[in-house]
Amino acid sequence: MVNKTFIPEGEAAPASQIGATLEALAATIAARRDADEASYTYRLLTGNVDGVLKKVMEESGEVALAAKDVEGWATSSLAAAVALEATEAGGTTTGAETADGGADFPLSVQLPPEYGEAVDHLRYEAADVVYHLLVVLERYGITLDEFAAELNNRMTEGERPHGAVRLHDEFVRRGK
Numbered sequence: 299m300v301n302k303t304f305i306p307e308g309e310a311a312p313a314s315q316i317g318a319t320l321e322a323l324a325a326t327i328a329a330r331r332d333a334d335e336a337s338y339t340y341r342l343l344t345g346n347v348d349g350v351l352k353k354v355m356e357e358s359g360e361v362a363l364a365a366k367d368v369e370g371w372a373t374s375s376l377a378a379a380v381a382l383e384a385t386e387a388g389g390t391t392t393g394a395e396t397a398d399g400g401a402d403f404p405l406s407v408q409l410p411p412e413y414g415e416a417v418d419h420l421r422y423e424a425a426d427v428v429y430h431l432l433v434v435l436e437r438y439g440i441t442l443d444e445f446a447a448e449l450n451n452r453m454t455e456g457e458r459p460h461g462a463v464r465l466h467d468e469f470v471r472r473g474k
């Protein structure tokens with residue numbers, strides 16, 4: 299698998315990449331409370347709440363569409379591989395078929411560059427969702443630790459990281 303990430307030379311990796319990233323982004327968003335209209339984040343934090351809520355819905359929809367795009371490229375690549383296999387088999391028993399007449403497996407599926415680009419686009423849209431979700435959490439005073447506790451409370455003892463923050467029982471809510 300291609301490693302799509304890197305750490306700039308001379309910089310040491312934090313213990314948790316995503317933890318450090320979310321903390322830095324949440325702190326940046328919180329600090330934008332003191333910014334002005336020139337800041338998109340400030341406008342989302344202080345404007346009509348419908349603005350940021352609509353963005354969460356819109357960006358979530360874009361994640362779904364981006365994922366369907368990935369699926370589309372995978373499916374069309376598979377269909378092309380099956381068609382090629384059938385053409386090479388030529389409708390006769392040539393050794394490319396199994397005894398029961400099925401295609402030989404494994405099929406060699408060539409994923410086009412568009413597949414990788416669609417996966418990259420999915421990652422981009424996912425980041426848009428997380429950013430806007432963090433703005434919503436900031437608007438309502440839900441800290442990253444509290445958000446982490448919500449996720450941690452759903453884990454089993456075996457899954458939960460050592461020392462993970464938890465919610466006190468009186469704050470545990472069930473889905474509606």
Ligand SMILES: N=c1c2ncn([C@@H]3O[C@H](COP(=O)(O)OP(=O)(O)OP(=O)(O)O)[C@@H](O)[C@H]3O)c2ncn1[C@@H]1O[C@H](COP(=O)(O)O)[C@@H](O)[C@H]1O
Binds near residue numbers: 360
């Ligand atoms: N992480 C983000 C971030 N992610 C997305 N966005 C904005 O969210 C908006 C998304 O709008 P669009 O729907 O037009 O999305 P798009 O990405 O252009 O394209 P599609 O999703 O429609 O394909 C764009 O204006 C982006 O700039 C963000 N804006 C700000 N941040 C962070 O917040 C910090 C503060 O930014 P200011 O808002 O400039 O103060 C920045 O330095 C960043 O670290």
